[in-house]
Every structure is written in C-alpha cells, then in structure tokens.
Amino acid sequence: MKKIKIALFFSPLFAITLTIAFFVFNPADQQIQTNNSMNVIFKGVEDQRIKDSFLKVMKEYESLHDYQITLTQSRIKASTMQAQPIINLKSIFTGIKKYEIKLGVYVRDSETITVADLPEDVLTGWFAHELGHLVDYEAFSNIKMVLYGLKYLISEKFKIKVEHAADYIAIENGFRDEIIATKNFILNHETLEEAYKEQIRKYYLSVDDVIMCSKKEPLMKPKVGT
Numbered sequence: 001m002k003k004i005k006i007a008l009f010f011s012p013l014f015a016i017t018l019t020i021a022f023f024v025f026n027p028a029d030q031q032i033q034t035n036n037s038m039n040v041i042f043k044g045v046e047d048q049r050i051k052d053s054f055l056k057v058m059k060e061y062e063s064l065h066d067y068q069i070t071l072t073q074s075r076i077k078a079s080t081m082q083a084q085p086i087i088n089l090k091s092i093f094t095g096i097k098k099y100e101i102k103l104g105v106y107v108r109d110s111e112t113i114t115v116a117d118l119p120e121d122v123l124t125g126w127f128a129h130e131l132g133h134l135v136d137y138e139a140f141s142n143i144k145m146v147l148y149g150l151k152y153l154i155s156e157k158f159k160i161k162v163e164h165a166a167d168y169i170a171i172e173n174g175f176r177d178e179i180i181a182t183k184n185f186i187l188n189h190e191t192l193e194e195a196y197k198e199q200i201r202k203y204y205l206s207v208d209d210v211i212m213c214s215k216k217e218p219l220m221k222p223k224v225g226t
Contacts, residue, residue, distance in 0.1 A: 041070040045103070047116040050123070057127040060173045064134055068098045073115075076104040080115065081126055083133035083166075087142045095141065099134050101127075109193045122185045125170070125178030132169035136162065160203050167205040171213045183207050 038058050042051055054071055058064065076082065079102075086098040107113040115123070140148055151158045170179050184207060187197050 038065050039068050041068065043070055043072040045071055045073045050103070050116055053120065053123045054127050057124055057131055057175070060128075060175075061131050061135060063138060064099075064131065067134075069134070070098070070100045071103060072100055073103040073105065075106075076102055076108075078108065080104045080106075080108045081130050083130040083137075085137055085142065085145045087145065091142050097138075097142065099137070101130050101134075107192070109196050110191055113189075113191070119181070119185070121178045121181040125175060125180070125182030128170035128173065128175035128178055129166050129182065132166035132173075133162070135169045136165050156203075163203045164205055167210065168213070171210065176210060176213055179205075180207055180210050183210070 038055065040055065040058060042054075045051055050073070051071075058069070070086070081104065082102040084100055084102070086100050090096070091098065104115060107115060107118070118126070137145060137148075152162055167179055170176075183200065183204070186192060186200050187207070
C-alpha cells in the first residue's frame with residue numbers, strides 16, 4: 001500500500017510528523033496491541049514493564065484519554081523519545097486528533113543502555129515529559145500544529161518554552177520527583193555524550209528549577225504559541 005510521507009524531525013525528545021495518506025490505512029499491516037480503556041495502541045513494544053509504566057503515567061493525564069495515542073518502539077536516530085501529532089488527509093478535514101510517541105530501543109548515544117532497563121522512576125519521568133507535550137498540543141488544530149513545529153525548528157526561544165512547558169505539565173500531574181530522576185540520570189551518566197547533556201541544560205528546566213516547583217505554589221509556565 002502506497003502513501004506519501006512528509007516528515008520534519010526536530011531535536012531529541014520532540015518531533016512533528018506530517019503524514020498525507022491517499023489510501024485507507026490498514027491496521028492488519030501493523031503488529032499492534034490495543035489498550036481500549038485509555039485508547040492506547042502499542043506498536044513494536046515487547047517489554048511488559050514499558051507498557052505498564054506508560055499506562056500508569058497515561059492514567060494521570062485524563063485530558064488525553066479521549067485521544068488515540070500510539071506508543072511505537074523502534075530504532076531512533078539522535079533521540080530517545082519523540083512526541084508528535086499524527087496528521088493525515090482525513091484528520092485535516094475532520095479535525096480528529098491522534099498522537100504518537102516514538103520510543104527508542106536504546107537511550108540516545110548508547111548501544112548498551114536499553115530503555116527497558118531504565119530505572120522505574122527515570123522511565124516514568126521520561127513518559128511524563130513526553131505526555132506533557134501532548135497536553136500542550138491539545139490547544140492547536142492539526143494545521144496549526146504544522147506551524148508550531150516549524151517555529152520549534154527555527155526559534156530557540158520557542159523551543160525552550162515548549163520544553164519547559166512539557167516539564168511543568170508533568171510536574172502539575174504529580175511527576176516532579178520522576179522528572180528530577182530523569183534529568184539526573186542523563187546529566188550524571190558517564191557514558192552519555194556531553195553534547196546531549198548540554199542540550200538538556202540549555203532547553204529544559206534545571207533540576208534546581210524543578211525542585212523549587214510545588215503544588216502549593218503556582219507554576220510560572222510559559223505561554224507556548226506566543
């Protein structure tokens with residue numbers, strides 16, 4: 001079955017993919033497993049621990065339960081996870097939103113650290129950040145998401161706002177400690193490249209900033225899209 005794909009891949013942990021399909025998608029061509037209670041599809045995910053961790057985090061993001069969300073595991077270049085909308089010809093006209101989180105087999109810059117072997121709090125924090133992106137996407141139409149992605153690509157200031165917003169959303173949903181664990185894992189792991197760590201320092205909330213966040217105090221969230 002033929003289809004045309006136009007893809008824009010951005011920095012690690014974030015991507016927007018625009019897919020224009022001219023024929024009906026046939027799920028029989030994909031090996032998928034569905035969790036109907038939260039409309040989650042697992043594609044290529046064999047490890048039950050990954051599935052359980054993702055569903056545990058998804059449960060706390062109630063606003064996402066009405067959307068179809070696919071967790072796809074495969075080799076990813078220059079990234080560990082990527083959160084993106086699925087935009088096809090049908091969705092442009094119907095406005096129906098679907099999302100995908102692409103999950104690597106290995107942590108970025110490593111051929112030995114598998115995602116399946118990550119500490120539980122680190123894996124949870126990573127999923128919490130990625131699902132934070134999807135919550136952020138909710139306010140935008142499918143067409144506006146294309147513009148959103150282009151702005152992320154060309155504006156460092158906007159990119160910082162986007163990544164900070166995903167962290168703040170994860171914290172608001174109860175994953176502050178897990179976000180800290182994920183950042184510490186990346187920043188302190190001796191085998192991960194310094195260039196990767198520098199991107200985390202530059203674009204994401206610092207560990208100190210996350211520690212300061214409390215449910216008792218309003219979070220200073222950036223207004224993404226402005």
